[in-house]
Amino acid sequence: MKFLQDIFDKLEPNFKKGGKYESLFYLWEAQRTFIFTPKTTAPPRGAQIRDAIDLKRMMFTVVIALIPCLLFGIWNTGHMHYLSAGQEVGHLDKFLYGLWLVLPIVLVSYISGGLIEVAFALLRKHPVTEGFLVTGMLIPLVVPATIPLWQVAVGTIFSVVLAKEIFGGVGMNILNVALTARAFLFFAYPTEISGSEVWIATGEEVVQGYSGATALGIAAEVGTGENQIPVLEAFSNAFAPDLYSMKSMFIGTIPGSIGETSTLMCLIGAIILLITGVGSWRIMLSMLVGGVAMGLILNGFGSNEFLKLPFYYHLVMGGFAFGLVYMATDPVTAAQTQTGKWIYGFFCGFFAILIRVLNPAYPEGVMLAILLMNVFAPLIDYYVVGANKKRRLKRATV
């Protein structure tokens, strides 16, 4: 790697203070520190040795945990396409078709968000940080494969600027950046990200009886209002056999956003995050408990067919698993204290199912529940830390 270092060394003076491209220093630095972990050593006083970890490695762990969802999402995009057309094709064809649609979305997300990050780094004169490594992958996974690319760019840019940079960049944001992007797209361009038309990239012809609704869309439609029928009965009337069975929903061969459909892949991601300790098991477990609790409460009331849907279906439908594993656990926007994490996670799950079932305007509640709890996380921590302060004060006054 000596030759690479030599090239860098030779070019470096151009970007240093007084050099020709001085204003691009942080872009230069970002490249060099990406390829080489820098030679910076510990200052003369203080800890002289440091842990082998750094933020790049930590963020990359999340990206790795997302790869199962990404790969499956690509395949499923193709699978849904050929299923809607009634064609039998091989896995490779499905994957390639999915890649054709998904890869541009990933690229647009990374490029548009990356450019904004670099622009802010250069303007504000701070290093380019790693946060977008994860955000850039999360955004494509929470949108449908049919989304127009310009919307991906607009949503990404909007959220990076308004959810992150104006608060001071990585580590300072209040709302999860990827979810803000999705929420923005959801409210700004609802026709491209909700309803029953967008989840499957259909060809010119579709099979008879085709409907591209998500499981949640069906449940909300048949389970509420007049002319209700049991949700599970509606599930079994899909255009393809077993499309909305428990097994399909668990494996993820259902319509939905690119990366969210497979509970199984989320589970693999969760295992990666838990083994590496990068994702908080407290948040994951408590969100699961919160979701189950609300599911049981709703089952208990059972005043319409949607409420009667067995609670465990909620865990595999929609983005619950994806939100639980990848969104709620974002360390910056989640609660930061241990006790806070339990409370935060519980209510993420609790509200996700509540909004999902009881609010007719939003077929999916996970995104809004997590964003809501992002806002409340500092308040939760405020009281948890406040209790610590009170204990200290009490010792002083006794």
Next chain:
Amino acid sequence: MSQIIRLKKGFEINLAGEAKREILNREQPETFSVKPTDFVGVLRPKALVKPGDNVKAGTPVFSGKNYPGVNFASPVSGEVADVVRGEKRALLEIRILADKDIEYETFDQFTPSDLNNADPEALKKEILDSGLWPFIIQRPFAVIADPNDSPKAIYISGFDSNPLSADYGMTLKGEEKYFQAGIDALGKLTEGQVHLSISSDREVASIFSQITGVQSHKFHGPHPSGNVGVQIHHIDSIVKGDLVWTVKPEGVVKIGKLFLEGRYDARRTIALAGSMVKETGYIETYVGARVDKFLRDNLKEGNTRVISGNVLTGESIGQEGYLGFYDDLITVIPEGDEERFFLTTGWLGPIMSRLSFHRAWGLMSFLNGGKKKYDLDTNLNGEERPFVQTGAFEKVLPMDIYPVYLLKAIMAEDYDEMEALGIYELAEEDLSLCEFIDVSKMPVQSILREGIQLMMES
């Protein structure tokens, strides 16, 4: 013996190059140095000697503006060789060319029974005059104690849990008599008790086994269980308005020796350790010794960093530097000033040889088990970033404190928050493990000191 206080949180850093338990025969250095920078919180140190002056062991060589009456003394007798100044003529070092045979300033001698009946003020004055007072550190703030205060209690940690730390069984061997005298003298300076904490899972140095006049505590658990601040937190935690003193065992011994023999004996047995040292072991020398003779022909090939103290809280002094006032250890480790290609040894490569508290992608040191001894260098292994990870610092700090919230309060200069979040209970060393494990590579210890400084000035 009281019950064992069990600490679960913390982290053992197992480094290669532990000092062998034998005394190395090494030539004594010619020069010794008194460094005002060793004494945190001493403002505007003023030299009391100039080059060419003759001093004895125990002669005051500088004073601090905010510590009237506290002498900072020469460890050896000889001629002042150099007064080193830095920016704005700030006093950095006073170097003394040592005599072959050390001459001592004389102070009043006491017998052990005298000590028990002595006037506390007289004892205090002798400690101050002899230059031993700086061994007494006060909490809150972890700075040299104010002689006019009367502390609630005095705490002594009987074990050092830092990586590669010197073994008190070696460094204080045969000093039982003086340690007991020191305890007796210190007991006179507080209305409360003298607390001595020992480890329940390490070998307890024999010097501590027969001590009377102390309240003993046993601690169990990984580093930082040996930090006196952590121990105080579990014995009787410091709250606003409290004032306690802490003394290292070395200081207790020196104070005892002062009273029994009437002189400041700055002899000190230090450990020489670290993966870059060829022959590790213990060396008998004096406080402030120049370290080059200990290291000559004794270092492995390569770029090294010489640290006075341990790898978590020490100071890089260079191969020609001088031993710090509070240090009983010289650690030499590789200087890691090399770039690392990201796919091989850099931020994405699989790493087994470098220790990590974490288990993120590719960090596999946890597979080595707890026995492996690591050869770590000084590379930061990453770049400084804002705080992102949460919940990690709490795992290595066995105290009821939220370190990240406290550090943020310091950065925001929010005095009320700093106080409420427990800044009075902390010294830099207590957060040194946080600094080690930090994903964001923040200078945690120096941030804490800035906060303490702000609190002291307010």
